[in-house]
Amino acid sequence: MTQISQRGKTIFASPFRKYLPLADAAKARGVDVIHLNIGQPDFPMPANTVQDFRWTGPDFVPYGVAEGETALREQWCRYYEKFDIQVHHGQVLITTGASEALQLALLAIADPGDEIIVPEPFYANYNGFCQIAGVNIVPLPSSIDDGFPLPEMDAFASAITDRTRCILLSNPNNPSGKIYPPAHLEQLLRLAVEHDIYLLIDEAYSEFVYDGFDFQSILTFRGADQHVIVADSVSKRFNACGLRVGAMVSRNAEVITTVTNYSRLRLSPPMLAQGLANSLLQTGPEYFESLREEFARRRQIILDRLSRMEGVVFHAPEGAFYILARLPIADSEHFSSWLLQEFSHDNRTVMVAPGTGFYAGEGCGLDEVRIAYILEPQRIELAMDCLERALAEYPQRTIQETTAITGLK
């Protein structure tokens, strides 16, 4: 018998997708499954982009350079000016999604057995990226009870060992929706400089900020240029998830060179998508304003509905388009699969992402689920009808009588 590798047997299973077979089975039974599990909005892309997209290159599609097309890298720099970020194109590498940016950055800065400090909850796939790189996540807990703040600097400092290579987080945070205040980011930077470790920040949701919260890119802080690496993506902000175009940005020339060497192994990012991404990055501010307004509306529906459900605790998200809610359940994996296998309401159910996937700490997230508020309001309402009914019917419901909301401005 041939064998699967040990790592293959234990590879982190995506919480966004691992119950898709159950969703497919539910659909096969005629059940309408509302997908709250994945950050896949349904807004149109900026007008005259994807439908009008034409390949304008030669009559074949050559490899591009590994670093990405220069025109696209330059366009990315111009796009960054709106965030007061000054970088030149040699500091921007185009990657096959932000996922690749993170994976290549980890390879460049950490060896097997090294440690990466990650405040949790965090974007679930960091678990898988770190497993592939052979590096260990050292999670620092933050709690829904006080709105998922950045852990105290003392907690970071205590977690740093001689194997620590970086602190990794997303800002705005997926899944918590937290936006980290500039003052906290600055403290983090000082800590990174003091201990000579990197800050690897995933800013894929930088356009999605609500209620006047203040997002500031880590690239706007100067004086720690050697320590900062950003992963970015066109996916969310342009409703272009399937393009697979992202970027890794750093002013550290050695990081750029090393990641370039890694990126040459896969030859080039996808060329058709790079052409389209270049057009997308030229989108005017009205597009984002209307997106933000619409997401804010959807967010409000979720907040209103959740606040009327007994035993549900949540923090009002400040950015991105997710909410990580505590439910009166003891096992979010069981609840997530139960929703797809055993529950329906008006022949309809919801698919959520179990909270466990967003933590590395043992036993964390068991009573939480991540909900993406990406669907049209009517679907969100139907989804909330289902969730409300499901919580009432769920046989393993725990007794938890208070509803709590934190962080509403």
Add this chain to the structure above:
Amino acid sequence: MTQISQRGKTIFASPFRKYLPLADAAKARGVDVIHLNIGQPDFPMPANTVQDFRWTGPDFVPYGVAEGETALREQWCRYYEKFDIQVHHGQVLITTGASEALQLALLAIADPGDEIIVPEPFYANYNGFCQIAGVNIVPLPSSIDDGFPLPEMDAFASAITDRTRCILLSNPNNPSGKIYPPAHLEQLLRLAVEHDIYLLIDEAYSEFVYDGFDFQSILTFRGADQHVIVADSVSKRFNACGLRVGAMVSRNAEVITTVTNYSRLRLSPPMLAQGLANSLLQTGPEYFESLREEFARRRQIILDRLSRMEGVVFHAPEGAFYILARLPIADSEHFSSWLLQEFSHDNRTVMVAPGTGFYAGEGCGLDEVRIAYILEPQRIELAMDCLERALAEYPQRTIQETTAITGLK
């Protein structure tokens, strides 16, 4: 000071690309650099494909499923019928190029410290893929002197240890152009079954076969379905290198499941490119016939010219579009950079890939370079003029008076 990882400092540098800065510098001096270094043909894609490509999906570009679009996977199966390969779409995973197929397969079948047996010379980037996966290449030498045959089964058997997880090779072989006879493949399969290891075969060049040589896909041999994994790609056969669409094919359900789990971490292959790849796979046989004819013509020019150069040894390639030639030089890295930095003929020079990158064995490939015969005949002639002159002028030329050709039918 922040640090680059040890692996990052020693990452395998692509022999196809590492001298690109020298090529750019030469171009900046006004020198015409003829690129023989990379397998990037200049043929048009099948008519009415890339120029007429339109996105036909919704008005945004969603994530696809990690495994690739079902329609594309089904189309790949239909394409395979021409090679007498019967697989169903559940045995085909779409990947971001064959490079990703190989990397994910390695993760699924081998743990850090495991061993992969690779006949050398081999596709250079296997070095990098194995370094990322933390697996060790155990090279089995084959020599230009007898035309790069598959090593003897005894050599494979002796190399197998309890850490061996697979035998990896490309067929047709890049860089040697060797096509492995079906009888040898069958022996290899028996060996794999006997030792319960995988055969991972890269068939990206399956359409490029000359002189009536017999290519047979490893997928046509049955009775060892659990042991066979194929990496494939639309890149070369459709002049679509920049699409970044490949496939991993296996009848081993556990391998498929494990690679699917890994592939979910990067969410989906590029969606625009998958649509175009689907059209490409429907291309009729005339397209490949005309490509093969034209490559055969270019190959003949190279063979004629090299055979008139003193001290040059080569094996006539049976497939793919590369030739690995032994030159009267002692250090192919030095020669490759010298060509770009110090040599020109009629204000023109050539960029080649140094042979060292195609070996894992210490000191191998020092007197070899890989030449891609992908350019139009006139450019190839000019390139050969340069190479001939360069060998005459090269100050470190070794004394080697015989010219030898092997394998010409």
